[in-house]
Amino acid sequence: MIRVMVVDDQALVRRGFALVLDNEPDIQVVAEAGTGLTAIAAAREHQPDIILMDIRMPEMDGLEATARILQTEKKAEAGDTPCRVIILTTFDPDEYVFRALRAGASGFVLKDIPPEALVEAVRTVADGGAMLAPGITQRLISQFAQKLGTGRNLAERLERLTAREREVLAAIADGKSNAEIAEALFIGPATVKTHVSSVLSKLGLRDRAQAVVFAYECGLANAGGRDVGF
Amino acid sequence: MIRVMVVDDQALVRRGFALVLDNEPDIQVVAEAGTGLTAIAAAREHQPDIILMDIRMPEMDGLEATARILQTEKKAEAGDTPCRVIILTTFDPDEYVFRALRAGASGFVLKDIPPEALVEAVRTVADGGAMLAPGITQRLISQFAQKLGTGRNLAERLERLTAREREVLAAIADGKSNAEIAEALFIGPATVKTHVSSVLSKLGLRDRAQAVVFAYECGLANAGGRDVGF
DNA sequence: TCTCACCTCCCCCAAAAGGTGGAGACGGCA
DNA sequence: TGCCGTCTCCACCTTTTGGGGGAGGTGAGA
Numbered sequence: 001m002i003r004v005m006v007v008d009d010q011a012l013v014r015r016g017f018a019l020v021l022d023n024e025p026d027i028q029v030v031a032e033a034g035t036g037l038t039a040i041a042a043a044r045e046h047q048p049d050i051i052l053m054d055i056r057m058p059e060m061d062g063l064e065a066t067a068r069i070l071q072t073e074k075k076a077e078a079g080d081t082p083c084r085v086i087i088l089t090t091f092d093p094d095e096y097v098f099r100a101l102r103a104g105a106s107g108f109v110l111k112d113i114p115p116e117a118l119v120e121a122v123r124t125v126a127d128g129g130a131m132l133a134p135g136i137t138q139r140l141i142s143q144f145a146q147k148l149g150t151g152r153n154l155a156e157r158l159e160r161l162t163a164r165e166r167e168v169l170a171a172i173a174d175g176k177s178n179a180e181i182a183e184a185l186f187i188g189p190a191t192v193k194t195h196v197s198s199v200l201s202k203l204g205l206r207d208r209a210q211a212v213v214f215a216y217e218c219g220l221a222n223a224g225g226r227d228v229g230f
Numbered sequence: 231m232i233r234v235m236v237v238d239d240q241a242l243v244r245r246g247f248a249l250v251l252d253n254e255p256d257i258q259v260v261a262e263a264g265t266g267l268t269a270i271a272a273a274r275e276h277q278p279d280i281i282l283m284d285i286r287m288p289e290m291d292g293l294e295a296t297a298r299i300l301q302t303e304k305k306a307e308a309g310d311t312p313c314r315v316i317i318l319t320t321f322d323p324d325e326y327v328f329r330a331l332r333a334g335a336s337g338f339v340l341k342d343i344p345p346e347a348l349v350e351a352v353r354t355v356a357d358g359g360a361m362l363a364p365g366i367t368q369r370l371i372s373q374f375a376q377k378l379g380t381g382r383n384l385a386e387r388l389e390r391l392t393a394r395e396r397e398v399l400a401a402i403a404d405g406k407s408n409a410e411i412a413e414a415l416f417i418g419p420a421t422v423k424t425h426v427s428s429v430l431s432k433l434g435l436r437d438r439a440q441a442v443v444f445a446y447e448c449g450l451a452n453a454g455g456r457d458v459g460f
Numbered sequence: 461t462c463t464c465a466c467c468t469c470c471c472c473c474a475a476a477a478g479g480t481g482g483a484g485a486c487g488g489c490a
Numbered sequence: 491t492g493c494c495g496t497c498t499c500c501a502c503c504t505t506t507t508g509g510g511g512g513a514g515g516t517g518a519g520a
């Protein structure tokens with residue numbers, strides 16, 4: 001049985017969704033909330049598997065509420081219920097989508113979807129998957145393809161480097177100085193300089209700064225992976 | 231009427247999908263192909279709206295074929311049919327997915343989906359959307375959220391900088407030298423040094439190389455956006 | 461065996477970068 | 491009015507970086 005909570009400030013809308021879902025044999029609506037704040041409390045109390053969350057709400061919007069609920073979930077992590085959130089809204093501007101995904105939402109669907117599709121989305125997400133509105137999936141793919149896109153030809157340039165040189169480049173992309181690289185790779189500083197020089201000349205770069213740019217652009221260094229705690 | 235081409239090396243599978251789709255009133259299977267090479271030729275000849283493409287095939291795999299078909303499409307761009315590809319396969323390893331998305335696929339679904347879902351996927355993609363298997367959507371979101379994740383707290387550190395300093399940081403993240411930054415911002419090289427110094431000290435960085443790392447990590451510079459043609 | 465690519469390290473040197481301290485100009489704000 | 495933050499620039503200094511050689515050692519392959 002999938003336990004669902006519906007969060008929307010408009011009681012009618014809320015009841016509508018709840019009725020649609022409750023009509024399914026394997027889905028049970030266990031709570032409803034009309035604001036972000038009450039949603040947080042209700043989530044804690046009823047421990048739903050899935051939360052259908054509107055964005056525009058008084059007191060606290062759905063994105064903020066989503067972030068908080070999933071954060072406390074993560075802290076608890078007693079393995080209770082890894083509650084998952086589907087954002088259900090009328091609009092789909094990019095900013096909302098990105099914020100929602102960052103907040104940890106597993107779905108982002110528009111309110112105009114047919115009821116069966118909503119039910120399907122709930123089941124999909126409860127099953128560990130994710131469900132986005134088709135247009136959003138499309139944009140996500142575009143963004144992703146763009147990021148991977150340029151990587152190709154640059155990665156070819158990367159192959160001109162020897163294994164050691166790639167290691168050095170990675171270290172450069174980590175913000176390390178020559179001395180630090182030497183220490184990290186257990187070689188002398190002079191050797192590091194040699195490697196750095198060949199990396200720069202082979203790739204047609206001038207600076208270690210440009211080397212950092214190159215590393216990020218070709219995917220050798222991945223943005224978002226590191227804590228910049230130099 | 232949605233014109234579909236089915237590409238799969240197993241004739242039985244191919245016929246199965248074709249029959250399911252042809253049974254729909256708004257979908258017409260206009261071509262079939264058993265290899266990547268013939269798929270390219272058939273796509274050119276029949277100009278389908280949607281191509282269902284298997285990955286594992288003799289002569290040329292589906293990903294390569296997808297890339298080529300969409301590439302020639304792009305070149306032609308006479309506005310004929312902006313043909314779109316749905317990858318339909320038994321496996322979903324990450325590598326395949328990324329290659330598929332980079333090749334320009336608009337969908338990636340597993341062969342075990344129910345027939346109605348396949349039909350729905352075809353309609354969705356024909357309608358300009360995209361459709362991924364739920365698990366894949368999930369992973370795409372994770373990757374995306376990770377990239378956006380750390381950006382927030384770092385961006386706060388960014389706000390300690392003055393507007394000018396942020397400009398300078400952006401220029402640094404572009405791989406520019408102090409002299410180039412001076413030229414770009416119409417100020418003296420000495421001024422650039424001043425700004426660079428305060429950027430580094432305010433952000434707790436040592437190097438302009440570390441500054442580049444910081445810029446990428448906090449999203450000030452976006453990987454994939456630039457041509458590294460130093 | 462000889463060659464070649466690679467890794468390792470050295471020296472010297474010029475250029476760039478980064479730190480420190482100071483200074484004038486401008487605009488907002490108490 | 492005076493204070494403060496910002497932008498602009500300067501001079502001086504140390505450290506780092508990057509380029510130009512050269513040189514020894516290793517292992518794979520012709």
